[in-house]
Amino acid sequence: MKPLLLAATFPVAMLVLWHVFTVGRPGSLIPPPHEVWLELQDLAFGGINDDAFSRTLHIHLLASVSRVYGGFALALVVALPLGMLIGRVPLVRQVIDPTLQILRPVPVTAWLPLAMILFGLGPRSAFFLVFLGAFYPILVNTVFGVRSVEPRLFEAAAMLGCNGSAQFFRVVLPAALPSIFTGMRLGLGFAWVVIVVGEMTGVQTGLGAIIMEARQLSRTEIVISGMIVIGIVGFLSDQLVMLLGRRLLSWSPSHG
Template sequence: MTRNCALLRFYRRIERALVPVALLIGWELFSRSGVLPPALLPAPSQVLLAWADWVFATDGNTQTYSGHWLQDVAASASRVFAGFAISTVLGIALGMAIGWSRTVERLIEPVLQILRPVPPVSWIPLAIIWFGIANKPAIFLVFLGSFFPVLLSTIHGVKTCDRNLLRAGAMAGGTPGKLLRHIVFPAALPSVFSGLRIAIGSAWMLTVTAEMVAVKSGVGYVLWDSYYFLRYDIVIASMVSIGLLGFLSDLAIKLFAGRVLRWQRGSTLQAKEA
């Protein structure tokens, strides 16, 4: 039985790798076929060599970027997590208030609904005017891009809280503050974490956009700078780095949510058994 389970897990891992491996092989073959010049579509092997030098300074083929990958990632990650942290705190707090109080909803929601369709990228000129060429405009744009997913998910979680639980809590003598803290907030957490996972992806997209325009460091800056020097292998390595960092950030939130929401898995299993 144990052996069968191990084989099943092994086959599933192979199954997950089939499509990525097939894409890499097809990309390598197409790049070496000569249909396009190698400089325009570098092969995965060439991208890997450039990426290795960017990370480990293996042979200096990436020139000024050689060995600077960790510094570039740290610069981008600091902007992402600063803007993401601000949007998380404000989005959850405001979402709880709007979802709980109809008065707050009537006062604030119209303004938020007007601002929400405005693309965060359109704020770049104002962000540069307000904050200059530095970290602040990037953090501001990350905040704008990740704020609304957290806010709307929190509002949804609060509004879909089981009213029977609220009635039971009120009958037990719970004050509005206690109801919010012990019933509404835990009930809204699954929706909140869904919003956080969407927000972290937006945060990485926006920090790269900001680094292309308003900042002179980070993975996004390397991507844009290497484009000017026709180093498309570094451009692709930057894109892969961004995707990997976004994936790891989302995975961290997913694992944290799994630990926090253990009670949800238990209740789901009980519901299935019933």
């Protein structure tokens, strides 16, 4: 109970300050907390404002979740084997890693115009940007995990008859899993960060789409509501990855 109370202290203090500085100021661009709460209810269930945004939260949430998890899954499928190859095979590292390291510092926002040229306006551009945001954290942590595997593990595996490609699955992958799960957490977090930028590419549905539309209409309460939903769903997504990590890595001191 005490950890929950401690965790609630800071957000409650922020809500109090938010209320004090915004309540009773009709001309303020930042609405008080109770207006945002009412807007969240209207987005979810309707019956308050009855405008174009009412009762649409489930549509936008489902669209964003599908793009985030779809882009994240594709990033995992690509980055995991590539990271293992870069970390384990010197030739692959020498050929591919320099190019990836040059591209890695390029922010996702800089890819936005090129994504729209390559994939056009719509969900495909958003999907690509989410994939890009999740790709590098998974890749970098996978490479780090693979390169951190102790050499004596390979020697022990060879003595037991495990050689060649079999070592990838029986030695490299299990030993690198803690780093891989760290990369997964970071990648999924970046995917949620990027979704707003990704949904600036002309999509009609999604949390990022309603945030951008509400910004143009000066509906700050909807902007803040969208931010809150992204924060909550992103937090739950992170907890899901952590739960999976604790179950699969119960043997690891850092994940047990």
